[in-house]
Structure formats: structure tokens, C-alpha cells
Amino acid sequence: MTSQNIYILGIESSCDDTAASVILNGKILSNVIASQKIHEAYGGVVPELASRAHQQNIVPVVDQALKQAGITKDQLSAIAFTKGPGLMGSLLVGTSFAKSLAFGLDIPLIDVNHMQAHILAHFIEEDGFKKPPFPFLAMTISGGHTQIVKVKHYFDMEVIGETIDDAVGEAFDKSGKILGLGYPAGPQIDKLAQLGNPKAFPFTKPRVDGLNFSFSGFKTAVLYFIQKQVKLNPNFIAENLNDICASIQYTIIGILTDKLKKAVKLTDIKHIAIGGGVSANSGIRQALIDAETKHGWTTYVPKFEFTTDNAAMIAIVGYLKFLDGDFAEQNVMANSRLKI
Ligand code: KG4
Ligand code: ZN
Numbered sequence: 001m002t003s004q005n006i007y008i009l010g011i012e013s014s015c016d017d018t019a020a021s022v023i024l025n026g027k028i029l030s031n032v033i034a035s036q037k038i039h040e041a042y043g044g045v046v047p048e049l050a051s052r053a054h055q056q057n058i059v060p061v062v063d064q065a066l067k068q069a070g071i072t073k074d075q076l077s078a079i080a081f082t083k084g085p086g087l088m089g090s091l092l093v094g095t096s097f098a099k100s101l102a103f104g105l106d107i108p109l110i111d112v113n114h115m116q117a118h119i120l121a122h123f124i125e126e127d128g129f130k131k132p133p134f135p136f137l138a139m140t141i142s143g144g145h146t147q148i149v150k151v152k153h154y155f156d157m158e159v160i161g162e163t164i165d166d167a168v169g170e171a172f173d174k175s176g177k178i179l180g181l182g183y184p185a186g187p188q189i190d191k192l193a194q195l196g197n198p199k200a201f202p203f204t205k206p207r208v209d210g211l212n213f214s215f216s217g218f219k220t221a222v223l224y225f226i227q228k229q230v231k232l233n234p235n236f237i238a239e240n241l242n243d244i245c246a247s248i249q250y251t252i253i254g255i256l257t258d259k260l261k262k263a264v265k266l267t268d269i270k271h272i273a274i275g276g277g278v279s280a281n282s283g284i285r286q287a288l289i290d291a292e293t294k295h296g297w298t299t300y301v302p303k304f305e306f307t308t309d310n311a312a313m314i315a316i317v318g319y320l321k322f323l324d325g326d327f328a329e330q331n332v333m334a335n336s337r338l339k340i
Contacts, residue, residue, distance in 0.1 A: 010315025013094030014086025080318025084338030161211025196246030
């Protein structure tokens, strides 16, 4: 019966990826992303360029998502979009587009919190991936976010730790920049680290109270260390690149796992779900696997395409909210600082 088929279009435009996805009853039919290459030349995302690129990409990306799903826009049950947090100009493109399309089709509009979506991506129906049971701890680690969240139910979440400055992805990217690696440096550091000695250069971990993180001091420590060594040996970076990368990665993973251990102790919750682009890191994945046997945790890592910024995670939240009848009004506004 077609009335039981709930098709949701999800739209994500919070940062530098324009993405659209169609979900049918919790299963992803299409997941299209136009990544903006233009920022590579600047070593980071340039907000004004991002919003212009979103404007160029949004129609073809949505069109492609509908085509790949094999449906027309008239079959959609609702439109879900990222309300925030993110870059205001970027959010406005997705928000305005979603509002207009929902209005034109006379179907419900659903606003989605990007940070909740990273977590709820674990509930996409996907063969071979298990869903975490409530309550669980979610750690979202990316170029824009570093958070530990206690998830009591789909929309009952509490942030119990977050970064007070840079995100963990920035720690990778900024360290990489110091080493002369291109942007984003995270994947390159990961690759080089696998050939190096993680204990070659001990970097001190920042001391931050409770479950919060700080990465800006770490980046400065890397900078001073490299400057000092290069003064002594101009070829220091080239001669030690693998060891430097391994040491940086080892320290960052240590910072993350220390806080996770603390969070488990405080909450007595041993189901740990991670998300965000940095969860692709091989060292972090290995540390989580090790923690299963070492600490008795059960860990959850979603399919890669659902960990980085994507619209499938917006679509799954749209589906869950649709089931709850939780819709937004036409006057809904983007909110660049939206909280969980
Ligand atoms: O989730 P994402 O694609 O975009 C947002 O920032 O929202 O995450 C991108 C971040 C970048 O900082 C990138 O360097 C980092 O994730 N990253 C990695 C790896 N793959 C991506 N960091 C470490 N190791 C990786 N394998
Ligand atoms: Zn994100």
C-alpha cells in the first residue's frame, strides 16, 4: 500500500557539502553529495564561497537524489533540512530551498539539528551495521565538532563534554598544515602514521576539566616543537614525517579515549557510538576495537558515507520526526548556533 510508504527528502547544507538523500521507511534509496573543492586552495572553508557553491549545487543535487531513488517529487511525504548548527549563509540556502519545495508540494517541512543527525545516523537501516541500544554514549568527531553526548532516546540527548576551542579534525588539519601537508590533512596523517613510531615524539596532552576537550594548545605545542627541531635540522620534517604523524595521531587518540573512559565511568554506559569525519581514522577505529576486549565496551561505527557530513542522516531524522508528527512551520529560521 503506497500510503504506508514514507518517502522523505533530506537536505544538508551546513558547511561545505551540498547533499540530498531520499529515505523510504528508514532505508536510504539515494545519498548524493557535491563536495566543494574550491576551499582546498585556501586551507579551510571560506563561508562566502561555500554559500555561493551551495546555490549552484542544490538544484542538480536534489534532482539527482530523486532520480537515483527512482521517484518524482510528487511522491515525497515530507522535506527535512538542516536548521543548524553551521555556517549561516550555507544554512540559509538549504533552509530556503526546503521551505519553498515543501510549500510548493504542500507537504510537511521538518527541521533537523545537524548534531543530532550525526548521532541518529546509527539508526539508518543498513545490512551488517548494528544499532546502539538506549542509553548510549555518542562521540561526534569532525572538522567542525567534538562532542560526547549521552543519548537517552532519539530526541532526548544531553551534551556531557565538548571542545572549548578547536575541533579534533582541526587538530589534525592544523598540525598537517605545519608539516606542509595539504588540506584536509587528517587522512594523510592517518596514512603516514601507519608507517611511523607513535612514541617517537611525546606530545603532552592538554589538561581540561571534566569531559571537555581543548585542541588549540596541542596545535601550538606541535608548532613550537617543529620550529625548534627545524632550527637544529632543516630537514627534520622530511626525515621524520612518518614518526611525527604517528606521534600526533597517537596523542590525539589518547585525548579522545581518555575522555571516553571518563565518560563511561561517570555514566556507567558502555555502548559507545562514534560519528563525524574523524571516525574514519584507522587508529581511532583500532582503539575502539581494542576497548571492546580491554574495557568490555560495545562500539558502533556507521557506514563511512554516513559519518561525514551527508544528507542521509538528515533524512533519517526526518523519518523519525515524521513518525512523531513533529513538523516545522513555514516561518522556521536557520540557526547557526543551534544546540542539541
Ligand atoms: O565530517 P567531516 O567530513 O566534515 C566536517 O568537518 O563536518 O570531517 C572532516 C574532518 C577533517 O578535519 C578531516 O581532516 C578529518 O575529518 N578526517 C580525518 C580522517 N578522515 C577525515 N582525520 C583523521 N583521520 C582520517 N582518516
Ligand atoms: Zn557535521
